[in-house]
Amino acid sequence: MTIMFCFLLYLPAFGLLTGSAAMYQAFTSSGEMNISSCPITYFGQKYEKVYVSLDANKFAFCFNSLYSPGIQNDCILMSGGAADRGDLTVLTRKIPPGSGVHQLLPHLKHAGSCVNVIPLKNSQDDEVEQVELGNFGAQAILAIKTYSGYTHTEVEADSQVNSQTVSKLKFQISETNTGVIADVSGCRLSGVVYKTNTTTYDQDTCSAIICDVYGVARVVSDCGPMEHCQGDGSCAARNVCTVAGSTVIDINGKVHTVPDRCGYTLLSPGSIPGLKVYGVFQERRRKDVSFLNNVVLRLDGAGVKVSLEQGGRVKLNGDVLKLNATAQVFSGVELSKDKTGVTAKISTSNGMVFVFFDGDKALIQLSGTVQGLCGGSSKSFSGEKVAEYSSAGCEVPHDDTANSTINCDTQAKWCNLLKQAPFTACHNLISPEPFVTACTNTLCKYPAVDDLKCKLLETYTMVCSKQGNVKVEDWRTKTSCYAQNSCQDKFCSDHEFCGQKFYGGEPRCFCRAIFASKYRSESSYGEPTACEHSSAAVTLANCLLEEEGIDYSALHLNDQTCKGEMKDETHMVTFKFDSSRTCGTVVKANDSKIIYKNTIMTQNNSIVGHIYRHDRVHIDFSCFYNQPDIKSLAIKLKQSSVDQQITSGAWIYNLTMKAYTDPLLLGTIESSTNIQMNERIWVVLKTEGLDENVVQFVTESCWATNQPSPSGNLRYDLIIKGCPNPADDTVTIENNGRGPYNVFSFKTFQFTGLTGDVYLHCKVQLCVMQGGNCVPKCSQAGRWRRSIMSSYEDENPALITMAWTY
Template sequence: MTIDRDAIAFTVKLESDGNKGTLKMESMMSSATLTLYTGENVVLKTVEYAGNNAVTEDLTGCRHDGGVLMPQQKTCTEGLKYKVCSAEGNLEDGDCSGQGGVCRIDPSSKVTQCMQARRCALVGPMVVDFTGAKGRVPDLCSYTLLTTPSFSFKAELRDRLRTDVGFLHRLNLTLTDQEETTVYTIGPGLQVQKDDSPVELGAQAEDGAPSFALNGASWMLIKVPFKGDSVLAAYDGNAVVSFSAFEEAEATSSPFEGLCKDVSKVEEERDDENSPESCEEVQEQPEDESIDCPARTKLCDDLLSEDVVSGCSGLSNYRSAFKDACVELQCKYPEDNLCSFIGGLSNLCDAQTGGASQESARCAGHGCGSALCRDSEFCQASRCRCRAHVLKAFNDRDTVCEEQKASVSVPLCLLTEKSLDEEDLHLNEDGDTCKGTLDEATESLVFSFDHEAKCGTEVKVGEDRIEYHNQVQFDSSSGSGVVSRKSSFSLGFSCFYSQPALKTISFKTKGAEGLQAAIKGSWPYEVKVGMFSDKQLTKPIDFSKGVRRNKMIYISMETDGLDGALLLMKADDCYATDQEGTGGLKHPLISGGCGNSQDSTIKVFPAKNNKGTVMRIKMFQFKGKKNVFLKCKMKLCVASSPGCQPDCDSADSGNRKRRRSVETHMIDEDDAGYFVLRL
C-alpha cells in the first residue's frame, strides 16, 4: 500500500505464509511510526522507521478466540490451563499445575503467567491452611490468621451454642508502615470501622488502602494491596473468612505467616495481648448424644462435592480438607454449619476464577449478612440467639440478696429469642417500680423488690427459714386481641432469712458485748448478745470480777441487719443448766417467748426498735454446783403474724398469784439450735 500524507509518501508491504508474516516499509521521510491493529482495534505492533533504509518486521503470530497472540505470549483459558503461541506461530496448550498453581495476569507486569496460589480459610473453629492441612482453634482467644511485614489479619473467637466451641466474632485488619499503624475492625453485621470511625462500603479506596465491598447480601470482599497485587479476603460477617493470594511461580520463600501458613502452630499464633482474660480456660461440655454423626458425615460428603469447585482446578485437596473439617465440627456441634463450609470453599473458587458462585439452594436464607446482634448474642439464619456462656450464667444464677433487697437479672437475648419486649415483663404486680431496669454493661434487665417496693412479694414461713418470693412474668393470654405471638415467661426468685442455728457463744469476760454471726442464709444478719446491770442497757457487766448471787442482770439478745417493721427476732426458749453439753439440771427461764411464770424474778420485754429480746434475771447458783450455763433458742417471725409478739403480761397475770417454789429437774432433750452462755 502507498500512503501520501502532506505530499510525503511511504510504502508498506505485507506478506504472509500461514501463521508467518512479514512487513516491509519504505519512506522519503527521515522518520516515521506505524501502528498495526487487530480487527478488535487492539494494538498488534508498533514499527519505528528512521533514515532512508527499508524496515522489515516479523509479524509471525497465532490467532485465538478472535484475537492474535505473538510468539511466547500466553492467555489463560481455564483455571490451570493456558494457550501459548510458539516461535513458529503454532498455537499450543499449556498447564500451570507443574509451574506453581494457577494461570493469571500479573497486575504489576501485565503479563500472563503461572503463579502460586495461596488459599486459606477459617470456618467456625476449623482452619484449612495454605497446604490444605486442617486444624482447630481450641479456645475463645484472638489468633493471627495471616500476616506480612505490611499488614495482618487477626480473628477474635466467641462461643455460640456451646461454651467449648469458638466461632469467628470479629476480624481485625492492621496496616503498618514506617509512619503509622491503621486498624480496621470488621464485625458482625458486616460493619467496618477504621480506628473507631465508620467506613463506607464500596467507596473508592485511597492509594495503598484496603477496599471493602459487598458481594451480594451475605458476603464482604476485602482487597488489601500487596506487592503490586492484592490479597483477597471474603467474610460473611458471621462465621467464615477465606483468604486468597498469589505469588510468582519461581518464588522460593513466602512473605506470609500465621495460621494460614501452618495451622499446627496454634500456640505461637495466639494473640495474648488482644485476647480476653482467661480465654484459654474453656468450659468443657459433655458430648451431644442427639447428634447423628453418620448422617451428618454423609451430608458433608454430599454437599461438599466436586460441583462446588467445578471450574476451579487445584482445589481438590482443599475440598477434601474442608470435608474433613466439616465432619469434625458437625459431629460435635448441634448447629448445622454446612452452608458456612460451602460458602468458604466457593469463595476460594471465586477468587481464582474472578466469578461469583451462585448461592446453594440449600443455603438460601442461612446467611446473616448485615443482621446486627448484641455482644451477648450471635446470628443464626438472620436470627439473634443467646451465647452459651450467657445462658449458662442465667441457668446457674443466684438471686442477689443484699441490704434487704432481692434482685435477679434476665438477659436481653433471652427476650429476643422469645419475641418479648422489655416492657412486657413485670413482677407479681405490674407498675413502674415493678418493671426491669436496663443494665447496659451486662445487656440484661434487672428486677428487684425490697420492703418499700414489695411488688406483690409473698412471704412463706418455714421451720428453718422465712422466705420472700416474687417472680418475673409475662402472660401471653393477657392483653387485647384474640391472638398472641409471644411466649409466656415466668421466673421465680427469692431471698430468705434463716432461723438462727447458734451452738455456742464464748462470752467476752472483758468488754461490753459478745458478737456472733447467726446466719448462713441468703440475707445475712447478726445476733448480738450482751449483759448489763441496768434496764437501759448502758452499763455492761465486767465478768472479770465475777457476779454476785441475787444481783439483777439484763441479758440483751438483739439483731443487726433486719427490718424491725417486717421481722422480729425473739428468744423462744431459754433455760439455765449446770452443764455446757447436754444433760444435767435444768431451770426454765423463757418458754414460747414469755418468762417463766413461776419465777417472779424473770421478766421478758422487747429490745429497742423491736430488734430482739431483753431478759431480766436475778443471778443464782445450782445447789452443790459451781457453774451455771444459760442456753437460748432464738426464732425469727413475721412481725404482722399472730403469735410473733406474745402478750406475756396477760398470760402471767393469773399465774403469778399462785407462785410456788422453783423446781429443778434433769434435761432430757437435744440442745441443737441453742446458744450457750457461761455465767
C-alpha cells in the same frame, strides 16, 4: 522542565492587574514580605511570605527563608543590578481582557486574582526593575520589567525547588524593557515537581502521574485493586486465599478443613514484615463443625491489633471503631465497612495485604511471599495453632449424631452448579473445583440453614468479582438464591451466633451448640439459683428463651414490677430479689429450714382477649437455709456492754447487751456506777445484721444466779417464756419479738444471806416470720404462745450474764 513564557502585549503601567494598593511594605537590602492577602502557589506549594534579598550579582525571591547557598529552599534567582532597596504593593482586580496572561494561561477565569508588585530601586530611588508575582488559584506567573537603571544586557531567571533548578530562562534587555511573563505553575508530589498539563508514567509503580492545567496532581494506577505492579510496567493478579465455614482454600487451590474450634495462623510474615493474620473458629448449631468467627490482623513491630468481628464490628487494640464506606487509615491500616462486610488493607513498599470479612467468609489477597495456612504451609494444623486465640479445650473433639435429613448426593449436586453457567464466566480466572469441594464437605455434615447453601455459592462469585472484576450475571435468579436479611450490625455474645429461624426471617442470636448442651440436657434455661442470705438470683440465657419463643421482657416475678435485666455483653437475663425489694417472695419455715420462694412467669398483659402471643411460663425457684441457731452471751452488770459476732449457718449477726440507769437509756452502767438495792435498771438486747422483714429478735428468758455459771444452785427468774415473771411485779419487757432489739427492766436485789456479785443471764433466740408475728402472748400465768409454725424451745439459746455487788 521548560517554563512557558511570552511577551506581555498589553500591560498598562506594566501592572498585570490595576487597582488601589491593598498592602504596602518597604525594605532595604533584604526583607520578609507578608503576602497572605495574595498568597502564591509555586509549583504546587502555597506560600504566604516572600523573602527578598539584593546584591550586585543576584536578586533572590525565596518562599521558605532568606536565600543562603547550601540550604534547601524554593526560590527564583535573578541576575542582579544596581538595586539595593524596594517595596511591595498588593493589587487585586480583574485581569485585563486580551492581556499576555490570557495568552500564556488561556484557561484562566477573568476574575478572582491578585498580584504582588515588587519595584526594585537604587540608592537614588530610581526604578531599576519591577518583579510581579501573580496569584491565579493553584497557578502563578512571574512578570519582569526592567528600566534604564538596569545595567546588564540580559535578565536571567532560575526557578528552583528544594534548591534544584527546575527551569532557567534568559531574556534580552530589549524584551524585558517591554515586559515579559512566565508560568511558574506546576505540581509537586512526594517531593517531585511536574509540569502543568503533562502526564508522566512510572514503570516501577505502573502508575501515571497527571498534572493538570490547574496545577492539581493525581495518580492513576494501571493495576486493578486486586493486582500488583511487578516493577516493569506490568500488572499481575495477587495471591488469593479464601476461608469459608471450616475450610481454607490456600493460594494454590488446596482445600484444608479446620478440625476444631481454635485459632490458626492464616498468614505469617512474608512481604510485609511483622504482619500476621489469624482466623478464629467456633461451632454454631453442631458441636462437630466449626465456622470462621473472626479475623485478627497484627503488626507486631507497631503494636497494632485489628480484630474483624461478627456483625461488622471492628476493634483496634480493643477499642471499637466507627466505620463507613469511606476508607479511613488507623495506625497504618486502611479500614472501611459497607453493607456487604468489612475491608482491611495494609500497603507498604514491599507489598500489600487485602482482607475482606463478612461474618461468614474471608477473602485474603496479597502480593509477594505467603506463609501460614493460606500459603499451603507444610505444617499441620497443630503447628499453626495460636494459643492466644485458642480457648481452653478448643481442640477437644465432639461427635454429634448425624443429621438424618442431609442427603450428601443432593448437596453435592447443588455444589456442582459452580461448574455450570452462569458461573462459567469465572472459570478462566478461578477454578471452581476447590470451591465445589469446600461446599460439598460442609453441606454433607451441616444442615442447610441460615442461607448456608447460597452463601457457599456466593463465596465463589465474590472471589471472582474482587480478583478479576468479573460479575456473574443473574446467578441468584437462576439458583433461587435471593438476598436475605443480613447479620451486619447484629451483635451476639460470645456463646451465640447470628442466624435465621426460617428462610427469609429476621436474623437473631442463637445459642452455640456446646454452650447450650449443658442446659438442654437438664431441660433448663440457664444457671441454678444463686442463694445468699435473704436474697436470690436466677440467670437465664436469652438465646435459650428465644428458642422457645419466649420474650424475656414479658416475664416477671410474683411482683409484676420485678422484671429480668439483660446484660448487653452476655445476653444473660437475671431475675433477683433481696430484703430491700422482696418482689413478692414467699417466706416459709419448718423445724429446720427457712424457704424463700418466687416464680418467674409470663406477664399478664401479654394476653389480649382470648389469645396470647407468648407461651405461658411458670418457673419456680427457691432458696433453703437452716434455721438460725440460738446462741449464748454472758455479761456482768457493771460492764458497759458486750458485743459478740455470732455465726449460725448462713446467718451472721452481732448480739449486744447494754445496761442503763434510766428509761431514756442515757445513763450507761459502768464499773464505777453505784447501784443500790431495790434500784430499777434497764437492759437492752440488740441484734445487727439480720433482715428484720424475715427474722425477729426474741428474749426467751432471763434469770439471776449468785455464780457466773447460768446453772448455779441459786436461781431467780425474771423473764419466763418471753414474759415477765408473774411472781415479780417489778419486771417489765418492751418490744419483745417486734424487731431487732428489746428492752426489759427490774429492781435490783440480793440473795438472802449472801453478799457479793449477782449474775444476770438471758436466753435470746431468732424467730422466722411466717404468716404471723413473733410477739409472745403473755397471760396472767406468764405463759405465751407464738403464731408461727416453727418451734425453738429445745434449741440452745443465747446466754447473757450480768453481775452486780452492793
